[in-house]
Structure formats: C-alpha cells, structure tokens
C-alpha cells in the first residue's frame with residue numbers, strides 16, 4: 001500500500017507557480033528522495049504533505065488522509081526533521097526528547113531511541129555543546145520520538161563531515177529497516193544514490209524523472225546520479 005500519493009499538485013506564490021503538476025507515489029517502508037536544484041519546489045511540496053501549505057489544485061494523500069483536513073492526526077503519525085533545528089543551548093539531549101515526547105499520544109521509548117541513535121553517552125550534554133553530527137542525530141531522534149509511520153528528513157547531512165554523513169546514512173537505513181517510510185529532501189546526489197530506494201527529480205516545479213537510482217542511471221547511461229541529474233534537468 002502507498003504511504004503517500006501526490007497527484008497533479010500545483011501551488012503558486014503571489015501568482016508565480018512554483019509547483020506545477022507534481023505527481024509521485026511513496027510506497028510503504030521505502031526511502032524516497034525528493035531531489036532538485038535550489039528553488040525547484042521541494043520544500044513547498046513537502047509542506048503540502050505536512051498540511052503546512054494548502055495546494056491550489058491537485059490531491060495529496062498521506063496515510064490515506066488529506067493533510068489540509070487531517071493535519072492534527074498527521075502531526076501525530078508523521079515525524080519531521082527540520083532544516084537547522086534550534087533548541088535552547090542548555091536543554092540536555094534527554095530533556096529535549098522527553099519534552100517532545102509529551103506532544104504525542106504513543107511516544108517511542110526514549111532509552112531505546114538514545115541507544116539506536118548513538119546518543120546514550122551524550123544524554124546529559126546540553127544542545128549548545130553538541131557537534132554538528134550529534135545535533136543532526138538529535139534532530140533525527142526528535143523526528144522519531146512520536147513513533148511515526150513516516151519520517152520526513154530535510155537536508156539531512158548539510159554541514160556534516162564525511163564520517164558523520166556516513167554514520168547518519170546508516171541511521172536512516174536503520175529507521176527504514178524498522179518499518180518507517182522515509183521521505184528525504186536533498187540536493188546531494190551522492191546521498192540519494194547511496195540511500196534512496198526511489199527518487200523523484202524536480203526541476204522548476206515539475207517532476208522530470210522518478211525511479212530507483214539504478215533506473216535513472218540506466219535511462220541516462222550515466223554512472224553517477226549527479227551526472228544523471230544534470231542530464232535529466234536538461235543542463236548537460
């Protein structure tokens with residue numbers, strides 16, 4: 001069964017169309033990448049999935065619900081990792097998780113989350129003292145604290161060193177393997193090639209390709225998703 005179905009989604013800001021007939025399906029239990037250049041409409045599309053923006057036309061179904069109508073229920077069932085999440089400097093890792101857990105009716109087990117995300121030994125560290133990689137791990141943990149069916153992760157590894165990026169990718173695979181559907185918004189093609197089961201490539205508000213990274217390499221006859229992306233977005 002599909003977790004997310006988007007059909008002919010359109011959204012304009014002040015008369016300028018930025019999402020122009022986007023359609024894609026995210027299957028349950030996969031890591032689905034939404035890829036695109038800056039301004040391609042990725043964030044607007046994801047905000048429509050979360051009920052944060054109302055589409056001008058088209059339909060969006062998330063877990064069989066309409067985000068514009070059922071936003072409250074979806075907030076409980078969809079976890080979101082925000083770009084540049086900021087918390088009070090002195091708030092400790094464990095306290096942040098406990099605080100966010102109070103927002104949900106059936107939160108995840110916090111000890112289990114600390115262990116799965118490699119945060120056990122940092123549980124008493126204040127947010128302000130965490131490295132970029134640890135902040136990222138905490139933001140993923142916060143996206144999972146409500147025990148969601150879908151996790152939306154935006155610009156997952158921006159600013160992380162190569163080791164921290166790889167550690168984060170393993171964590172996300174673990175999240176998928178635990179049965180959570182993952183939507184990954186990124187403009188890092190190496191990340192998408194390594195991590196995503198399927199992707200949709202957006203360019204100027206339109207989907208120019210969907211498929212597994214291997215399928216997109218085959219159709220473009222390229223060896224990296226980076227090269228395939230450049231071909232598919234017509235700027236080879």
Ligand SMILES: Nc1ncnc2c1ncn2[C@@H]1O[C@H](COP(=O)(O)OP(=O)(O)OP(=O)(O)O)[C@@H](O)[C@H]1O
Nearest residue numbers: 013014018036037038039040041042043044045187
């Ligand atoms: N609230 C808004 N009002 C007006 N224009 C907006 C608004 N939000 C986004 N836009 C514009 O809509 C277009 C699509 O933006 P969006 O953030 O959805 O793209 P994106 O693919 O996520 O880009 P990025 O990778 O830079 O985050 C951009 O040109 C952006 O400037």
